[in-house]
Amino acid sequence: MKVCAVGLRGIPDVMGGIESHCQQLYPRMVNDNVAITVIGRSPYLPKHPATYRGVEVRSVWAVKNKFLETILHTFLAILYARFFVKPDVLHIHGIGPALYTPLAKLLGFKVIVTHHGADYDRQKWNGFAKGMLKLGESMAVRFADKTLVVGRSLTYKLRRRFNKHASRIVFVPNGALTGVDEHLNADKLPKDLAIKAGSYILAVGRLVPEKGFHDLIDGYRKSKTEHKLVIVGNADHEDEYSTSLTAQRSGNVIFAGRRQGDELNALYKFARVFVLPSYHEGLPIVALEAISAGTQVIVSDIDPNLDIGLPSDCYFPVGDISALADKLTRLDKLKLELDKDAFLARFNWDEIAQETRVLFEQTLTKLKAQRHAVKE
Structure with missing residues (x-):
């Protein structure tokens, strides 16, 4: 065939x-x-x-x-x-x-x-x-x-x-990937980003409106988290939205561009939490890959994200910046754990x-x- x-x-x-x-x-x-x-x-x-x-x-x-x-x-x-x-x-x-x-x-x-x-x-x-x-x-x-x-x-x-x-x-x-190499060390984190394991919030995706990164930045700034925010990805076609988004970079809001291989795997593995605030998805591969890396996730409550079947604390109402800020502030009090092996078996x-x-x-x-x- x-x-x-x-x-x-x-x-x-x-x-x-x-x-x-x-x-x-x-x-x-x-x-x-x-x-x-x-x-x-x-x-x-x-x-x-x-x-x-x-x-x-x-x-x-x-x-x-x-x-x-x-x-x-x-x-x-x-x-x-x-x-x-x-x-x-x-x-x-x-x-x-x-x-x-x-x-x-x-x-x-x-x-x-x-x-x-x-x-x-x-x-x-x-x-x-x-x-x-x-x-x-x-x-x-x-x-x-x-x-x-x-x-x-x-x-x-x-x-x-x-x-x-x-x-x-x-x-x-x-x-989902079968899991990031368990021998992958934090020294694979991109040196140019100046981040440490467990010290950053990660988002991955194209810089387009439906990914909701504008909400994430607003929610991050309203939160009381001490972690940095790292957004991995770029725009296929530079436009007003992507330009306005990257203009908000600062010492704590880092746009990392495209990453792949060990660098991307390390970013997934050593993030404190992975966040996907999207308004539209099919079935989000980036969220599946974060979970397969053993990382906790917080995602918007659109149907494709609900299809993953995460604990309730992993979800926030799409577009609700205050709810997202609250999640980021209370990370240590949320119940974000799930059965990784059962998850990998389903996907x-x-x-x-x-x-x-x-x-x-x-x-x-x-x-x-x-x-x-x-x-x-």
């Missing part, structure tokens, strides 16, 4: 939840019977094809523009897949790219879409863009051979809204990859059987 993935920026180590999802998923799916090609975007990848842990990665030209990048590149990537990759299954990521599901079907692809979250809830989109994203969601559910959804609550909502297609909507969550990438591979194989086999029956 040959699979081709479109709709993402690329792998490995490209910032974004979908990109992290694919980086963990695809290498675990590859075997003697499954070959996978990722078609990524030229601004984020080397010019020439490469291989990452058995996954072929190809770069196709893309314009780096907040509004046009994804939609234009997905169209080019689907055509590239049709004429150069020729896969058995086209795997489309995200409901924006899923607008092209009917086109992909017309081109003869078996199509599986992964729905990574209700992107029309993102604050950056205007009314027209939100309408197109909702249309993409509809195209995915109505025309794809299977729609995989990373959020449990979102899966239930989609099955109710599209009840005629409910049998093709499947919950397949994001996973295990190896099992998720196996389940996804089986779904692909079953879908392909079923479609081949249906076509054979029609011919007879």
